[in-house]
Amino acid sequence: MSAQGTPVPMQAHVSRNLSGCADVPGDKSISHRALILGALSVGETRVTGLLEGEDVLDTAKAMRAMGAEVTRDDDGTWHVHGVGVGGFAEPGQVIDCGNSGTGVRLIMGAMATSPITATFTGDASLNKRPMARVTDPLALFGAQTVGRSGGRLPMTIMGAADPVPVRYTVPVPSAQVKSAVLLAGLNAPGQTVVIEQEATRDHTERMLAGFGAEITTEITEEGRVITLTGQPELRPQTITVPRDPSSAAFPVCAALITEGSDVLVPSIGLNPTRAGLFTTLREMGADLTYENEREEGGEPVADLRARFSPDMHGIEVPPERAASMIDEYPVLAVVAACATGATVMRGVKELRVKESDRIDAMATGLRACGVEVEEGEDWWIVHGRGAGGVPGGATCASHLDHRIAMSFLVLGLAAQKPVSVDDGSPIATSFPIFEPLMAALGADIRRG
Numbered sequence: 001m002s003a004q005g006t007p008v009p010m011q012a013h014v015s016r017n018l019s020g021c022a023d024v025p026g027d028k029s030i031s032h033r034a035l036i037l038g039a040l041s042v043g044e045t046r047v048t049g050l051l052e053g054e055d056v057l058d059t060a061k062a063m064r065a066m067g068a069e070v071t072r073d074d075d076g077t078w079h080v081h082g083v084g085v086g087g088f089a090e091p092g093q094v095i096d097c098g099n100s101g102t103g104v105r106l107i108m109g110a111m112a113t114s115p116i117t118a119t120f121t122g123d124a125s126l127n128k129r130p131m132a133r134v135t136d137p138l139a140l141f142g143a144q145t146v147g148r149s150g151g152r153l154p155m156t157i158m159g160a161a162d163p164v165p166v167r168y169t170v171p172v173p174s175a176q177v178k179s180a181v182l183l184a185g186l187n188a189p190g191q192t193v194v195i196e197q198e199a200t201r202d203h204t205e206r207m208l209a210g211f212g213a214e215i216t217t218e219i220t221e222e223g224r225v226i227t228l229t230g231q232p233e234l235r236p237q238t239i240t241v242p243r244d245p246s247s248a249a250f251p252v253c254a255a256l257i258t259e260g261s262d263v264l265v266p267s268i269g270l271n272p273t274r275a276g277l278f279t280t281l282r283e284m285g286a287d288l289t290y291e292n293e294r295e296e297g298g299e300p301v302a303d304l305r306a307r308f309s310p311d312m313h314g315i316e317v318p319p320e321r322a323a324s325m326i327d328e329y330p331v332l333a334v335v336a337a338c339a340t341g342a343t344v345m346r347g348v349k350e351l352r353v354k355e356s357d358r359i360d361a362m363a364t365g366l367r368a369c370g371v372e373v374e375e376g377e378d379w380w381i382v383h384g385r386g387a388g389g390v391p392g393g394a395t396c397a398s399h400l401d402h403r404i405a406m407s408f409l410v411l412g413l414a415a416q417k418p419v420s421v422d423d424g425s426p427i428a429t430s431f432p433i434f435e436p437l438m439a440a441l442g443a444d445i446r447r448g
């Protein structure tokens with residue numbers, strides 16, 4: 001289901017002493033991939049810890065529509081009986097991916113080299129987002145696409161009956177594009193090569209290897225050269241989805257800016273392609289420690305402990321770190337507003353084509369809350385007002401963007417006057433337990 005129903009206004013009031021343990025849900029990126037690769041393998045994949053947010057549930061529905069059997073036990077274990085590489089059935093209905101760019105782009109890639117036709121749509125946010133970044137490389141495999149002007153959804157893809165393998169350099173740092181090409185390469189003969197100049201999250205590569213595909217990554221002068229041998233028989237897996245660092249960001253940042261707080265966020269994946277926010281916060285002077293560092297399912301994991309940090313200062317975030325924290329800039333901007341000095345964020349053009357234009361959405365809301373923000377096409381600067389210095393008192397538009405809604409609610413916990421969002425319903429796409437989890441820590445977040 002997409003976040004298109006009745007808006008849910010929400011309001012965050014100044015809070016103190018957030019404390020306790022925040023068990024955030026499973027990783028969204030890994031959850032999508034577990035369902036899609038499960039559907040492309042032969043036999044039963046079992047998944048525990050799957051994120052049961054709307055985005056992922058939409059992907060589960062799409063996999064069913066393409067012939068996989070996807071079920072959930074009462075204990076929360078998911079079972080995917082796959083159809084095998086090249087085995088997708090033609091869906092009888094339009095595939096609605098709701099709010100999820102990851103869902104639609106990965107599924108388009110996965111079906112583009114099978115001789116089936118599928119039509120994709122989404123909610124008002126997704127239907128504005130650029131799809132040519134995916135359909136351009138899929139055309140090289142032989143897939144054909146008809147969509148709305150500007151390469152927007154709704155869009156129909158006719159998969160290639162005789163796909164050819166592709167060598168493709170990803171023109172923007174995007175794990176979704178990289179993953180769409182790799183998933184298409186699964187049903188092409190020979191070797192598909194994807195080259196990325198900047199490292200983006202590598203969950204697809206890791207998981208493909210886990211399912212038994214032949215895939216290698218070489219670091220060369222061209223960048224990261226990923227080579228996949230097509231038409232493997234993928235072997236079903238048992239997958240434990242780690243907890244999402246992008247969701248952990250909200251209770252962590254809330255604790256850092258809210259007076260008297262001390263919060264533990266256990267078992268968070270610290271894959272270097274995802275953990276840029278935590279490095280940045282520590283450089284800003286955050287009291288954020290990694291406890292019980294360990295490996296789980298081949299991923300580095302730690303319990304994060306975040307305490308109120310009144311002395312944080314702005315920094316220049318290295319642009320080369322952008323891909324590893326691309327979803328975390330909105331909540332970083334909130335922390336920056338509560339720090340002293342300027343936080344400079346460059347090389348972040350991609351923020352303009354997320355669920356919303358995230359630079360514009362955050363800059364507008366922060367200014368309404370009394371924070372000075374400067375912006376250009378691919379950069380922005382937040383001028384911090386120091387701990388307790390943000391006036392607040394505004395209603396901010398969430399633009400159907402879960403991370404914008406959660407970021408402003410976090411700001412309201414530490415602002416002088418309450419901060420409201422016009423619509424908190426998109427939070428259910430990625431973090432359905434956000435409200436009870438934050439309430440259990442002592443955050444005063446209300447509906448209405």
Ligand code: S3P
Binds near residue numbers: 102327
């Ligand atoms: C994702 C990749 C990123 C990220 C998104 C999830 C993924 O998007 O913003 O939330 O799971 O591959 P881009 O690949 O477009 O940068």
